[in-house]
Amino acid sequence: MVNLRYIWRPFLKYGQMIKLEENTTIYYQGEVGKGFYYLDKGSVKITLLTEKGAERTVNYVPEGMLLGENGINKEPYLTTAVTTAPSVLYYFTNEAMLKIYEEEPKAVILFTNSLLYKFRLLAEIITFLNLPVEQQMAHYLVKLVKENEEFPFNQTSFARYVGTSRITVNKIIQKWSKEKLIELSNQNIYIKNISKLKEIRDQNSKNIGDLDMLMLPLM
Amino acid sequence: MMAILFNHENNFKNYLMYGKRQYMKQKNVVYEQGDIGEGFYYLENGLIKVHTSTPLGKERVLNIVLPGQLLGVQAMDQQAHFTTATTVKDSVLYYFSYDDFKKLITIHPPILNLITKSIIQKMHILAEQINLHTLTTEQQIAAVLLNIYHDFKSYEIPLTQKDLATCTGLTRITVYKTLKKWKEKKLIDSKNKRFLIKNPDLLKNYLFQ
Numbered sequence: 001m002v003n004l005r006y007i008w009r010p011f012l013k014y015g016q017m018i019k020l021e022e023n024t025t026i027y028y029q030g031e032v033g034k035g036f037y038y039l040d041k042g043s044v045k046i047t048l049l050t051e052k053g054a055e056r057t058v059n060y061v062p063e064g065m066l067l068g069e070n071g072i073n074k075e076p077y078l079t080t081a082v083t084t085a086p087s088v089l090y091y092f093t094n095e096a097m098l099k100i101y102e103e104e105p106k107a108v109i110l111f112t113n114s115l116l117y118k119f120r121l122l123a124e125i126i127t128f129l130n131l132p133v134e135q136q137m138a139h140y141l142v143k144l145v146k147e148n149e150e151f152p153f154n155q156t157s158f159a160r161y162v163g164t165s166r167i168t169v170n171k172i173i174q175k176w177s178k179e180k181l182i183e184l185s186n187q188n189i190y191i192k193n194i195s196k197l198k199e200i201r202d203q204n205s206k207n208i209g210d211l212d213m214l215m216l217p218l219m
Numbered sequence: 220m221m222a223i224l225f226n227h228e229n230n231f232k233n234y235l236m237y238g239k240r241q242y243m244k245q246k247n248v249v250y251e252q253g254d255i256g257e258g259f260y261y262l263e264n265g266l267i268k269v270h271t272s273t274p275l276g277k278e279r280v281l282n283i284v285l286p287g288q289l290l291g292v293q294a295m296d297q298q299a300h301f302t303t304a305t306t307v308k309d310s311v312l313y314y315f316s317y318d319d320f321k322k323l324i325t326i327h328p329p330i331l332n333l334i335t336k337s338i339i340q341k342m343h344i345l346a347e348q349i350n351l352h353t354l355t356t357e358q359q360i361a362a363v364l365l366n367i368y369h370d371f372k373s374y375e376i377p378l379t380q381k382d383l384a385t386c387t388g389l390t391r392i393t394v395y396k397t398l399k400k401w402k403e404k405k406l407i408d409s410k411n412k413r414f415l416i417k418n419p420d421l422l423k424n425y426l427f428q
Contacts, residue, residue, distance in 0.1 A: 050350045070339045073332060078339075078346050101328050108324055108331050115338050116296040120343035123301040129349070130273060 004117055006064040007110050008038050010088025014100050015090030026068065026081040026089070035093040039063055042087025046079045047160075057161040059121055060084070062147045069115040070095060125163075133164050133174050138201040141182075145191050153189035221366040231261050231289065231333055237314035237323050249290070249304040249312065262286050265310025266378075268386045271302045282344050283307070283363055283386045285377065288370065289337040295320065299335055307385050334359020357397050359387050359428040364407075368416050376414040 015038060026037060029049055044061040058079055061067050071077045073094060087104070092100075102109045128136045140161055155173065159166045176182045181193045191197060238261060242332050243249065266309055267284040270390060283303055284290045294300045297317060315323070323330055326391045344366060363386060367376050380398060384391045398414070408415040416422060 008292070029417075048346055048349060056349065070342060075336070075339050077343055087355060101331070104366075105325055105328075107330070109321065112331070112334065113296050115335060118297075119293045119338055119342050119345070120296075120298070120301070125349050126279075126345060127273065127301075129278070133367065200290055204415060 003113055004065060005062060007114075008066055008107075009064070010099055011104060011107055012040075014036060014094045014096045016096075018089050018091055020083050020087050020088075020089065022083055022085050024083045024087075026083065027071060027077045029077055029080045030079050033068070033073065033075045033077055034070040035091060035096070036066055036071055037081075037092070038066050038090040040088040040090060042083060042089075042184060043085040044089075045084045045157075047082070048079050055127070055160060056163050060144070060148070060161075066111075066114045069111065069118060072196050091092075118208060119124075124185065128154065129163075133162065133168050134202055135200055136162050136164075137172055138197045139190065141189070142191070142197055142201060145189070153184065171205050182203075184198065223384040225288060227335075231287075231330075234323060234327065234330060235261065235263075235313050237319050238315045241314055243306050243312060245304045245306050245308050245309050249306065250300050252292070252300055252303045253331045254293065254300050255319075256297055256300055258314055258319065259289055259291040259295060261282045261289055261315070263313060265309040265384060266386075267304050267310060267313075268307050269302045269304050278388065279348070280359070280363070280387055281348060282341070282366060283378075283382075285367060285371070289333070292334055292337045293341050295334075307382060326397050343369075351390040356387075356389055358391055359389065360394060360397050360425050361422055363387060364414065364421060365426070366418060374419070375386075376416065378414065381410050398423075 013024050014071065017040075020042075023160050026044065029035070029047075041063060044067060046058040046061060046067065048056045048058050050056060061081075067081055068077060070079075077168075097111075128139060140158070144161075155169045159169045173182070173184070176197075179185060179196075180195050181191070183190045183192050185186075223351050240263075243265075245265075247265060250256070264286055267290060269282040269284060269290065270278055270280045272278050284304070290304055291300070293302075295317060318332075320344055347362065347366075360383060363383065364376055367378075369376065378386075380391060380394050383389075383398075384394045387394070398407065400410070401407065401422075404425075405417060406425060408417055
């Protein structure tokens with residue numbers, strides 16, 4: 001798997017740099033697409049609003065990744081993107097993208113791969129939909145730690161990521177703490193026993209596929 | 220009612236000479252979940268269902284592919300397929316390898332738009348599945364019809380009840396009863412073995428009730 005992080009760096013000159021405060025909406029689900037973005041610094045949360053009004057976190061965009069690729073060619077955005085920290089982004093319009101196509105043909109494949117990665121994130125959610133919550137939590141936790149090293153852990157937002165209640169998350173976190181699989185300190189979460197967590201994640205894994213493929217290691 | 224069948228993916232017809240023509244009998248696997256993607260297909264004739272099996276072994280039909288549509292595009296990153304595609308009817312396909320694609324895209328850059336559209340359409344289907352992961356049988360049928368409507372921008376759905384039953388895995392009786400009920404409610408109409416979605420918004424509201 002080609003690591004997708006930072007692959008878009010050579011093309012930043014075609015975009016427009018924007019600085020956003022924490023908690024700013026970059027685009028809304030259903031809004032007519034106006035282009036896509038590159039996250040240079042900061043953090044962005046991608047959410048999907050269900051018809052019943054529940055909010056499901058699709059992922060936290062790691063630095064060096066694109067977001068909103070599905071808003072190319074005026075397609076409506078599939079999700080909502082909100083900054084969770086002060087962030088620096090580069091914004092690419094359709095016109096900018098056309099220019100990139102013309103001048104940098106290899107960017108086309110990189111863009112397609114990035115879009116396909118987003119497809120796989122949705123497929124990942126579907127794979128885990130009906131599995132036990134503990135298994136889902138193990139997967140998303142391993143992934144978050146691998147992509148971000150250390151991050152402030154908030155049970156409420158993690159519950160939204162997994163698609164369950166905060167109480168359920170708390171119960172399992174306490175259990176894992178006791179079993180020394182993880183350690184909580186200063187609002188950060190550290191994995192102490194990754195192989196055990198992966199074991200929980202991979203139960204009945206016949207059809208789960210290569211989960212490590214979905215993770216974007218730090219460089 | 221006017222059917223606007225000439226959507227983006229039909230334009231793919233112009234590029235078929237770059238692909239390899241293949242004939243497949245019904246009930247054959249085009250690609251399988253777990254296989255590494257090596258290219259994609261264009262369906263010229265026939266009918267294909269795209270399904271996935273969950274870790275608990277439950278089968279879920281995600282999409283059906285009609286002539287003029289692309290399939291398998293979502294594994295162009297040369298990773299494992301998330302779904303399995305099976306022919307429901309005898310089908311004629313054109314296969315494009317990853318190398319064919321790279322060649323094509325340098326000769327005809329606009330083709331990227333057809334590809335991204337196809338991927339984005341599949342992403343919408345997945346998002347919908349996440350929204351409604353506990354679909355009732357009626358919702359399953361409605362979802363299949365609405366997906367076709369959205370992709371072809373056509374009110375006319377060229378499927379028989381038998382096709383629908385095969386694609387969704389429901390019995391013909393269930394499909395028949397559901398469609399009969401919808402017909403009485405004037406949500407759909409049928410003629411010459413085809414369905415007409417009379418009012419997609421009504422059908423959608425009905426689906427999400």
